[in-house]
Amino acid sequence: MNQPLDIDRMHQPDATGFGGYRLLEPRQKYNLAFCTEEEIEIAEHFRGFVERELMPYRHDLEGGWHRDAKLAKDTIHRLYAKLVDFGVTKAILPTKFGGLGYRPIVRQMINEELSRADIGLATKVGKLHWAISVMLAAGREDLIEEFAPRIAGDEAWTACFAITEPAGGANVEDPALEYRTMNVMAREDGDHYVINGHKLWPGPSGKPENFQSQWLKGHLGYWVCAITDRAGGDDNVGIFYVPADAEGLDFSQPYQKMGFSYTESNTDIWFRDVRIPKRYRIDTQRGQGSKLIKGYVIGLGRLAGAARLTGLSEAVLEIVMNWTQNRLIAGKPMRERSLFAATIGEMYRAIDISRQYYMSLTAQVMRPEVYGYPWEAHMKAKFSAARSFAGDAAELVTNKGMQLMGSAGYAYESHLEKYMRDYKIVQLWLGGAERDRLDIAQGLYGPFKWAGDA
Numbered sequence: 129m130n131q132p133l134d135i136d137r138m139h140q141p142d143a144t145g146f147g148g149y150r151l152l153e154p155r156q157k158y159n160l161a162f163c164t165e166e167e168i169e170i171a172e173h174f175r176g177f178v179e180r181e182l183m184p185y186r187h188d189l190e191g192g193w194h195r196d197a198k199l200a201k202d203t204i205h206r207l208y209a210k211l212v213d214f215g216v217t218k219a220i221l222p223t224k225f226g227g228l229g230y231r232p233i234v235r236q237m238i239n240e241e242l243s244r245a246d247i248g249l250a251t252k253v254g255k256l257h258w259a260i261s262v263m264l265a266a267g268r269e270d271l272i273e274e275f276a277p278r279i280a281g282d283e284a285w286t287a288c289f290a291i292t293e294p295a296g297g298a299n300v301e302d303p304a305l306e307y308r309t310m311n312v313m314a315r316e317d318g319d320h321y322v323i324n325g326h327k328l329w330p331g332p333s334g335k336p337e338n339f340q341s342q343w344l345k346g347h348l349g350y351w352v353c354a355i356t357d358r359a360g361g362d363d364n365v366g367i368f369y370v371p372a373d374a375e376g377l378d379f380s381q382p383y384q385k386m387g388f389s390y391t392e393s394n395t396d397i398w399f400r401d402v403r404i405p406k407r408y409r410i411d412t413q414r415g416q417g418s419k420l421i422k423g424y425v426i427g428l429g430r431l432a433g434a435a436r437l438t439g440l441s442e443a444v445l446e447i448v449m450n451w452t453q454n455r456l457i458a459g460k461p462m463r464e465r466s467l468f469a470a471t472i473g474e475m476y477r478a479i480d481i482s483r484q485y486y487m488s489l490t491a492q493v494m495r496p497e498v499y500g501y502p503w504e505a506h507m508k509a510k511f512s513a514a515r516s517f518a519g520d521a522a523e524l525v526t527n528k529g530m531q532l533m534g535s536a537g538y539a540y541e542s543h544l545e546k547y548m549r550d551y552k553i554v555q556l557w558l559g560g561a562e563r564d565r566l567d568i569a570q571g572l573y574g575p576f577k578w579a580g581d582a
């Protein structure tokens with residue numbers, strides 16, 4: 129006879145919440161062809177932190193069963209501050225600015241390990257990594273020096289990249305449209321730029337006081353993609369840093385969403401004659417803004433998404449492994465029946481291929497003189513392949529995982545339903561899964577030109 133449904137058992141016996149089942153340890157899963165022994169040790173150390181400090185609070189990140197907004201916000205701020213204290217946000221900041229100076233491969237291992245607990249938190253940390261990598265790529269050591277005391281200091285700061293606009297996010301990411309559908313405009317005015325327009329969805333965004341608490345010091349500001357001329361083209365777009373308390377910034381209330389419920393506060397942002405000093409334009413050379421957006425914002429953003437999806441899928445398979453070990457189907461543990469074992473094999477295969485591919489690609493990013501620069505179309509094709517494959521893997525793993533667990537997986541207590549709600553946005557943002565496919569094709573034979581396009 130079947131044992132009774134005991135959802136509690138799924139997250140009782142140890143602090144990980146996986147009932148003890150763990151897939152591969154960092155030493156077994158991270159390929160030494162792409163990283164060093166020391167980098168694996170860093171990942172191991174970080175994994176221990178994630179299991180101790182984050183796993184037990186996953187439900188609280190959404191405010192628990194009652195969706196208590198205060199509990200959610202406090203938990204997010206508190207856990208984010210712990211991550212800052214652990215050095216995660218400054219991991220890739222060069223040591224000369226007070227950072228840890230880790231290589232991009234560690235950035236992605238952090239994304240994977242952190243997403244086992246919560247992909248929203250990984251994304252929050254990722255915003256700092258994004259800003260650092262864009263400023264480094266632009267050669268803006270002056271700006272890094274300006275922000276370093278906040279990025280590398282003891283206090284916790286959050287940051288945001290603003291790309292999407294109401295007329296469509298995927299448009300901005302379509303190279304064939306050459307930014308001509310973008311509306312947020314930065315106009316030169318003496319020693320300043322004046323920014324006007326409307327962004328939609330960037331996160332975390334909102335009034336500065338929403339990002340102040342006993343744990344969080346504040347919002348560092350917005351890295352805003354904007355055009356400088358409506359003619360479009362690579363020379364007429366840039367990235368502009370706007371402080372969080374700049375005059376002329378206005379926000380809607382955060383949107384209610386099916387996932388990333390509180391970790392990401394997503395709002396409308398209105399820019400009304402927002403004046404910033406000229407040095408806050410990140411790109412400094414003709415065409416550099418477009419290269420940064422294509423390569424470091426979209427390209428590396430998709431790569432980070434691939435690593436995060438891999439960690440999320442791994443967490444789901446761990447939950448499923450535990451459940452199918454204990455759940456009896458016609459008197460036998462479920463995972464010992466060949467039908468279900470084959471499904472588990474299929475899930476694992478997708479996860480490990482996602483991991484090996486994003487790691488190989490990150491190793492290529494670290495050797496641009498050999499493989500090409502991130503803004504080049506063939507590299508964008510690879511970033512898109514990594515993100516779309518990991519997205520398909522997460523779709524398969526969450527869906528099949530829930531199928532194996534039955535209603536227990538559908539239950540709040542399993543955590544699986546949250547992973548399922550969370551993974552989806554990674555297939556939508558930064559151009560989405562369709563754009564990924566198009567960018568892979570375009571990487572092979574150059575950007576499409578839409579007949580009669582804008």
Ligand SMILES: Cc1cc2nc3c(=O)[nH]c(=O)nc-3n(C[C@H](O)[C@H](O)[C@H](O)COP(=O)(O)OP(=O)(O)OC[C@H]3O[C@@H](n4cnc5c(N)ncnc54)[C@H](O)[C@@H]3O)c2cc1C
Nearest residue numbers: 289290291292296297298329330331388557558559560562
């Ligand atoms: C939780 C969350 C966090 C976010 N964080 C940020 C952030 O930090 N910064 C930011 O700027 N934005 C952010 N976004 C916005 C997100 O990036 C956009 O919603 C996304 O890029 C898609 O844009 P859209 O919603 O306007 O969809 P649309 O552009 O309208 O696209 C709709 C659908 O059509 C597909 N599509 C569109 N154009 C094409 C085409 N030419 N060919 C084939 N298919 C196409 C898309 O893939 C998508 O599936 C966030 C959104 C959410 C929900």
